[in-house]
Amino acid sequence: MEAQYPAHWEADVVLADGGTAHVRPIRPADADRLRSFYSRLSDESIYFRFFGPRPRLSDRDVERFTNVDYVDRVALIATIGTEMVAVIRYDKTGPGEAEVAFLVEDAHQGRGVASVLLEHLAATAREHGIETFVADVLPANMRMMGVLRQAGYTAQSRFADGVVRMTLDLTPTETSAEVTTSREHRAESRSIARLLTPGSVAVIGASREPGGVGQTVLRNLLAADFTGPVYPVHREVRAVAGVRAYPSVTAIDGDVDLAVVAVPAESVLDVVEECAQKGVHGLVVVSSGFGETGAEGRERQDELARTARSYGLRVVGPNCLGIANTDRSVRLNATLAATVPGRGKVGFFSQSGALGTALLQRVAQRGMGISSFVSAGNRADVSGNDLLQYWEEDDATEVILLYLESLGNPRKFTRLARRISRRKPVVVVKSGGTPSGHSAEELGLPDSAISSLFAQAGLIRVDDLIQLFDVGQLLAYQPLPAGPKVALVTNSDALGLLAADACLAAGLEPRPPVNLGPAAGAAEFGAALEGELASAGVDAAVVIYMPPLPGDAEAVAAELLRVSQGSGKPVLTTFEGHLGMHPALQVTEPGTSRERPAPARGSIPSYAAPEEAVRALAQAARYAAWRAQPATPPPALDDLDPARARTLVHNLLSAPEPPPTPASGPVSEPASVPGPAVDIAGTRRGVRSAAFAEPGPPVEIDAAELLSCYGLTVWPAEMVRSPEEAVAAAERLGWPVVLKVADPGASRRAGTVRLGLTGPEMVRHAYAEFADQLGEKVLAVQRMAPQPAVPTVVGVVEDPAFGPVVSFGLGEVTARLLQDQGYRLAPLTAEDAAALVRSVRAAPLLFGQYGYPPVAVDALEELLVRVGRLANDLPEVARLDLDQVLVGESSVMILGARATLRTPAGPRLDGGPRRLS
Numbered sequence: 001m002e003a004q005y006p007a008h009w010e011a012d013v014v015l016a017d018g019g020t021a022h023v024r025p026i027r028p029a030d031a032d033r034l035r036s037f038y039s040r041l042s043d044e045s046i047y048f049r050f051f052g053p054r055p056r057l058s059d060r061d062v063e064r065f066t067n068v069d070y071v072d073r074v075a076l077i078a079t080i081g082t083e084m085v086a087v088i089r090y091d092k093t094g095p096g097e098a099e100v101a102f103l104v105e106d107a108h109q110g111r112g113v114a115s116v117l118l119e120h121l122a123a124t125a126r127e128h129g130i131e132t133f134v135a136d137v138l139p140a141n142m143r144m145m146g147v148l149r150q151a152g153y154t155a156q157s158r159f160a161d162g163v164v165r166m167t168l169d170l171t172p173t174e175t176s177a178e179v180t181t182s183r184e185h186r187a188e189s190r191s192i193a194r195l196l197t198p199g200s201v202a203v204i205g206a207s208r209e210p211g212g213v214g215q216t217v218l219r220n221l222l223a224a225d226f227t228g229p230v231y232p233v234h235r236e237v238r239a240v241a242g243v244r245a246y247p248s249v250t251a252i253d254g255d256v257d258l259a260v261v262a263v264p265a266e267s268v269l270d271v272v273e274e275c276a277q278k279g280v281h282g283l284v285v286v287s288s289g290f291g292e293t294g295a296e297g298r299e300r301q302d303e304l305a306r307t308a309r310s311y312g313l314r315v316v317g318p319n320c321l322g323i324a325n326t327d328r329s330v331r332l333n334a335t336l337a338a339t340v341p342g343r344g345k346v347g348f349f350s351q352s353g354a355l356g357t358a359l360l361q362r363v364a365q366r367g368m369g370i371s372s373f374v375s376a377g378n379r380a381d382v383s384g385n386d387l388l389q390y391w392e393e394d395d396a397t398e399v400i401l402l403y404l405e406s407l408g409n410p411r412k413f414t415r416l417a418r419r420i421s422r423r424k425p426v427v428v429v430k431s432g433g434t435p436s437g438h439s440a441e442e443l444g445l446p447d448s449a450i451s452s453l454f455a456q457a458g459l460i461r462v463d464d465l466i467q468l469f470d471v472g473q474l475l476a477y478q479p480l481p482a483g484p485k486v487a488l489v490t491n492s493d494a495l496g497l498l499a500a501d502a503c504l505a506a507g508l509e510p511r512p513p514v515n516l517g518p519a520a521g522a523a524e525f526g527a528a529l530e531g532e533l534a535s536a537g538v539d540a541a542v543v544i545y546m547p548p549l550p551g552d553a554e555a556v557a558a559e560l561l562r563v564s565q566g567s568g569k570p571v572l573t574t575f576e577g578h579l580g581m582h583p584a585l586q587v588t589e590p591g592t593s594r595e596r597p598a599p600a601r602g603s604i605p606s607y608a609a610p611e612e613a614v615r616a617l618a619q620a621a622r623y624a625a626w627r628a629q630p631a632t633p634p635p636a637l638d639d640l641d642p643a644r645a646r647t648l649v650h651n652l653l654s655a656p657e658p659p660p661t662p663a664s665g666p667v668s669e670p671a672s673v674p675g676p677a678v679d680i681a682g683t684r685r686g687v688r689s690a691a692f693a694e695p696g697p698p699v700e701i702d703a704a705e706l707l708s709c710y711g712l713t714v715w716p717a718e719m720v721r722s723p724e725e726a727v728a729a730a731e732r733l734g735w736p737v738v739l740k741v742a743d744p745g746a747s748r749r750a751g752t753v754r755l756g757l758t759g760p761e762m763v764r765h766a767y768a769e770f771a772d773q774l775g776e777k778v779l780a781v782q783r784m785a786p787q788p789a790v791p792t793v794v795g796v797v798e799d800p801a802f803g804p805v806v807s808f809g810l811g812e813v814t815a816r817l818l819q820d821q822g823y824r825l826a827p828l829t830a831e832d833a834a835a836l837v838r839s840v841r842a843a844p845l846l847f848g849q850y851g852y853p854p855v856a857v858d859a860l861e862e863l864l865v866r867v868g869r870l871a872n873d874l875p876e877v878a879r880l881d882l883d884q885v886l887v888g889e890s891s892v893m894i895l896g897a898r899a900t901l902r903t904p905a906g907p908r909l910d911g912g913p914r915r916l917s
Contacts, residue, residue, distance in 0.1 A: 005070040008906040009124055011915035012309040016112030016183070018190035018281070019080075019312035020916065023120050026075040026087065031062050033077075037084040042106045048141040049103045051163075065089075072098075074124050078113050081276060081311045088117040096131040100168075102144070112183065114147045119180060119913035122153070122170050127907075133168040152176030184914045185389050191314050192382070192390035195282040196325045196372050198257035199228045201334060202249050202280070204271055205262035205287075206232035206240045213286055214262035215240060216336050217322060224324075224333035224340065229254060249278050256280050260322065260334050265289030265300060268318070269307055276311035283308060284334055285317035286353075291378045292319055305380040309916065314386075320377025321356035326370055327396065335375065337361075343589075343598040344369015345476045347397040349387045351405045353377045359403065359465065366580025368473050369598045371396040381916070383408040388416045392424065399476045400426045401468055409917045410801040411910040414457040414825060421458030422631060425475045425623055428454060428461050429468045452823040452839060453802060456832060458626050460619050470616040473581060473605040478570035480624040483539040486617065487532035488513040490544035490610075491520045495574070499542055499610035506618035511538065518548045526559035533567045540621070542613050543573045557584035557604075565602055570620065572613040575606040582606045634827040635865060637711065642873045645709035649876045652699055653903050703880060703897035710866045714894045717782040723764040729781040730763055736784040739766045741774065756784060785893045788853050789886035790846055794864065796826070796871040796880035803908055804871035806864060810842045811884040828868035833861040846887060855887040863892050878902040 010024040026034075038046075038057050046054050057065070068075050068089070075089035088102035100121065104113050125133070137144050145164065149155050153176050154169040201221060206214035214232075218241055221230050231252045232240035239245050246252050249259060249271070259280045261271050265287050275283060290301035301318060308315045316323055322335030326343040333340050337357040341364040348363065348370050350356045356375040363370060371394060374387055384402055391397040400420070407413055407430075417426055430450065454461045462468050486508050490496035496513030503510035514532065516524045525545065532538050541564075545556055553576060564571040565587075575582050587602040607613040704714035718729040719742055730737040741752040752774070754766040763781075770779060791811030799805050806828060809821035822839030824832045837843060837860060848854035863885065871877060879900040886893045909915060 003068070003070050006127075006906060008909060009076070009120070011120065011913070012306075013078075013116045013120075013914055014184075014187040014191050014916060015116065015312075016110075016187055016190070018187060018192075018194045018314075019111065020191070020309045020314065021078045021080050021085065021113065021116075021312065022310050023076055023078050023117065023915075025070060026066055026068065026077050026089075028063075028066050030077065030084065031066050033079075033082075033084045034062055034066055034087075037087070037105060040105055040107070041103070045103065045106055045109075048138055048144065049101065051138060071128055074121065074128075076117055076121050076124070078117055079310065080108075086113045086117060088114070088121050090121060090125055090130070090133065092128075092130065093134065096129060098125060098130045098133060100133040100135050102147075109143065112187065114144075115151070115183060116914055118147060118151055122151075122168075123907075123913050126170055126172075131170055133170060135166045135168075136163045137166055138162075139164055150179065152179035180914060185392070187914070188386050188389040189393045191282075192386050195258060195284075195314060195316065195382070196323060196332065196374075196390070197327070197330055198281070198332065200231065200255060200257050201226065201228065201332075202231040202233050202246075202252060202256045202259045203240075203262065204233040204249060204259055204275075206234055206245070208234075208237055208240055212262075213336065214260075216338075217260050217262060217286065217334060218243070220333045220335060220338055220340075223338070224331050226331050226333070227329060228257075231256065249274050249280065252278070257282070258334065259283050261285045261317075262287055265297070265318070268300075268304055272304065272307050272311070272313070276308075276313060280313060282314045283316070284320065284322050285315060285377075285380075286320055286322055286336060287317075288319045290318040290380070301378055301380050308381065315381040316374060317353075317377040318380060319353055321350070321353040321375035323375070324360075324370070324373040326372065335360075335373070339364050340370075340373070342369045344371060345396070345398040345601075346370045346401055346472055347387065347391040347394065347399070348373045348401045349384050350375045350403045351377070351379060351384070352403065355403065362465070362469060366469055366473060367583070367586070367599060368469065368476065368581055379406075379408055385409055385412050385416055388413075388420055388426070392416075392420045398424060399472055400424055401472050402426065402428045403465070403468070404428060404430045407801060409910065410453075411803045411825075411908070412917070414453055414459075414802070415910065417454075417459050418457040421623075422627060425620075426459050427468055427471050427475070427619075428459050429463075429465060430454075430461065446819060448819075449805065449807075449821075449823040453805070453825055455626075456824050456835070458623065460623050462619065466612075467615065467619075469580075470607065470612055471619045474570065474572060474616045474620055475623075477581070477599060477601055477603040477605060478572070479568055480627070481540040481570050481617065481621045482624065484508045484621050485537055485539045486510045486614075487529075487535070487538045487541040488544070489516065489525065489528045489532060489541060490514065491516050491518055491525075492544060492546055495544045495546060495610055499544065499614055502611040502614035503618075506614055508614065508618055508621060521552060522555035522559040525556050526563050529560060529571070530563045533563065533569055533571075538569065540570045540572070540617055542610060542617065543571060543575075544610055545573060545575050546577065554584050557582065560604060561585060561587065561602070564604060570617065571604050572617055573604055573606045574608070574610050574613055575604075577608050578606040579608045580606065629831055632829050632831060634829050634869065637866065637869065639711045640866075640869065641709045642869075645706055645870065645874060648706060648709065649874055649901060652701060653876060653901055655699075697902075698878060699901045701899050701901060703882075703899035706870070706874075706877075706899060707894070707897055710870045712863065712866055712894060714897050715782060715785060717780050717896070720767075720779055720781055721777060723767040726763050726767050726779065726781050727760045730757070730760070733781060733783040735759070737763065738782045738784050739763060739770070740780050740782065741770065742778045742780045782895065785886050785895065786888050788855075789888040789893070790852060790855050791884045791886055792846075792860065793821075794867055794882040794885050796867060796877060798871070798875060798878045798902075798904070803910070804868075804875070804877075806836065806868045806871060808836050808864060809840055810845065812842070815840070815842045824868070826868040826871040828865050830861065830865065833864040833868070836864060837861060853889060856890050856892060857887070859890070859892045860885070860887050863894075875904050875908055876901050 005025045072092035077084050078086040085108045086104040090098035090100045092098045102114050148166050157166045203218045206218045232245040234245045259275050291298045324340050325332040337360045339361050353375050391400050451461050486503050488496050488499050493515045500510040514528050581599045585604040586599045589598050589600040720726040736756050736758045739754045757763050793809050793811045795807040804826040807821050807823050820840050822836045824836045845852045881898050882894050884895045
């Protein structure tokens with residue numbers, strides 16, 4: 001029987017030059033593929049691999065190389081199309097150690113194939129407890145030594161007997177993680193650059209019929225004056241729109257970098273094969289009839305992505321509007337939209353093809369420019385994550401606007417956004433509806449959770465498209481505000497008051513409006529604005545120019561531009577009700593004779609109403625405050641024992657019978673759990689980890705022992721089944737005590753707790769009340785926690801899309817009913833924890849307001865950091881509920897803790913080797 005391997009060992013990857021390949025374990029059926037691969041190798045490559053000439057592989061060699069057990073002997077190959085282009089393998093040589101070797105076809109050397117294979121092989125090795133790779137390398141084989149040294153792992157080398165022995169410690173390090181992230185970023189950025197900066201474009205399916213999809217794209221390419229050749233492809237006609245046509249893409253005389261595909265869905269796969277044969281770099285599939293049509297279309301779409309990636313092509317679409325790049329050296333409009341805005345600072349991504357045309361028209365109507373535009377449609381391959389990687393590097397893009405209907409890889413999305421938002425603002429409209437598999441809703445997280453997670457990453461989430469452009473035009477042309485203090489200069493007392501009210505509602509701090517009166521002209525507006533901007537108590541200004549009678553608007557605009565220049569403070573206007581970049585308020589960049597001038601930095605955006613300007617300014621102020629906070633890693637905690645926690649979880653999930661699960665904390669202090677040694681990757685040496693075993697049923701446990709591994713103690717409690725047992729428990733725990741219903745969800749119901757019981761008779765009476773009124777027979781006795789204290793609730797869910805999410809809210813019934821909760825991705829920094837506590841509306845109760853005493857918020861924040869570390873370390877923790885956590889004047893007390901453990905289907909892929917997802 002053929003050995004099996006985990007599904008997550010297969011991956012599509014982006015190479016260093018932006019092309020793609022498929023990585024998977026070798027199989028016995030690859031024998032002929034291996035022979036073909038070997039026949040294409042140079043004598044030098046063979047010599048470096050085998051330390052001598054080896055003209056051919058024997059049948060015995062082929063059998064040995066293609067038959068592995070996927071435990072002690074593992075080999076991964078990279079394929080492009082149907083051909084193997086590289087292979088890497090390890091053979092275990094001793095406890096925790098394996099010998100590693102790789103071989104890359106000469107034609108594909110220098111593309112980063114070996115580096116990505118090493119990442120994937122190291123991950124598979126760690127799953128089997130292999131901690132060290134050893135490689136014997138000939139001194140002249142500089143490429144292999146470079147790959148091993150540049151992987152980011154701790155490496156040692158020594159020379160003996162004519163070879164260099166290199167030893168790699170596979171323990172993940174900060175350096176190895178940075179190397180992986182940097183390579184992923186460069187590769188994905190280059191793959192998108194190849195799409196957006198093609199030297200030539202073929203339009204496949206460009207027919208003669210007016211209004212046809214293919215002809216529309218072709219005419220838009222020509223109208224935009226694309227700087228390279230454009231090739232219509234049609235099986236029968238000789239010319240389309242006056243341009244010579246070709247019967248197939250392979251018949252084109254010159255190179256083709258980008259192909260726009262507008263053929264029926266059932267013919268698209270044939271076109272992909274032809275494009276691969278021609279050497280096309282990327283595809284824009286505007287054809288419909290894929291995932292949007294149902295199960296059959298979804299299968300066709302998945303096959304499109306698999307086939308294209310296997311041949312090294314990236315795909316935009318299908319069912320998309322297309323792509324555009326306003327760079328004057330490119331002039332690409334490969335879209336179905338005749339109107340594309342001029343050159344600007346904004347990168348724009350729209351998942352919706354149908355909406356894309358309207359969005360581009362709105363951008364153009366506002367006078368905003370764009371750097372580039374991508375409509376991903378069904379997002380079979382290229383997604384918003386890829387565009388984030390590209391725009392991070394693109395000097396022409398200063399602001400990123402995203403319209404999203406779903407999140408393909410939310411964990412990666414938030415990771416990228418958190419890094420990119422430090423340099424460039426990212427504004428997101430995400431529709432409230434969330435497709436299956438891309439939301440935390442099945443675990444009970446509301447849409448507000450996504451807003452919280454976006455805010456943690458520095459993303460600016462807006463409610464609608466109008467706000468998307470309102471915020472975008474401010475960020476693209478004005479500086480960020482240094483604070484919330486806003487000056488208001490107006491010629492209308494009523495509009496000034498409306499603006500002041502809007503500031504207060506948005507969390508800004510307005511100064512008294514400066515009302516210049518209806519007759520004010522350029523001199524008055526200039527002097528007033530100059531005086532306000534000169535004040536240290538002003539961070540931004542909103543100018544309202546709505547004269548009741550026609551005035552010299554040009555002169556007023558010129559004065560506003562003059563005064564605002566060099567102030568370093570953002571200025572927004574409501575200028576005669578104009579929406580967008582008013583021509584008179586623009587600082588322009590010189591364009592060519594064929595282009596209208598594009599707005600430049602320093603242009604002042606205008607809004608139809610003062611409230612819209614204020615809302616945009618408030619978003620910018622919140623983003624500026626987030627960006628002003630230093631980016632710090634999660635704090636170091638010395639008293640953690642994650643190895644013991646992993647062993648505990650492994651043993652619980654491996655137990656034949658679920659352990660008993662009392663509803664509250666343990667009777668005695670937690671004891672250590674015996675078990676095998678666990679390494680940093682969470683696997684026992686030589687034994688598969690529970691993290692990668694077959695998924696089993698969930699196991700519900702009391703979480704006190706697990707929390708003790710992270711320096712957290714649950715307040716002692718005992719289960720009782722009679723009044724006498726309750727009294728005895730109270731004597732052991734110490735008076736006064738609490739008697740409560742043992743049901744874990746009891747804290748959500750009124751009348752399920754009796755506080756401050758100071759003697760046996762009070763305990764017996766309370767027990768009798770529960771038995772008579774609620775029919776409850778199993779109760780919990782717990783020592784009374786010090787008062788006063790504020791009850792709170794802390795939780796964790798392992799979301800299938802976002803990964804581990806920490807939640808926080810107050811434990812009061814009203815707060816629960818209003819779902820007043822905040823959310824953050826784990827692990828948490830100290831700043832994340834502080835923001836999480838303050839994100840709930842009831843947070844003032846923790847800071848001494850409304851009659852509550854101030855409590856130990858710092859201790860609460862440390863608890864959140866520790867819980868976040870637990871959640872990040874243990875993907876098996878599907879759910880964790882700390883209910884309640886009392887926050888007292890000097891400490892926090894966990895009154896109850898429950899966890900649900902579940903064996904995940906595989907590791908969290910975002911933290912592992914590079915892969916397309």
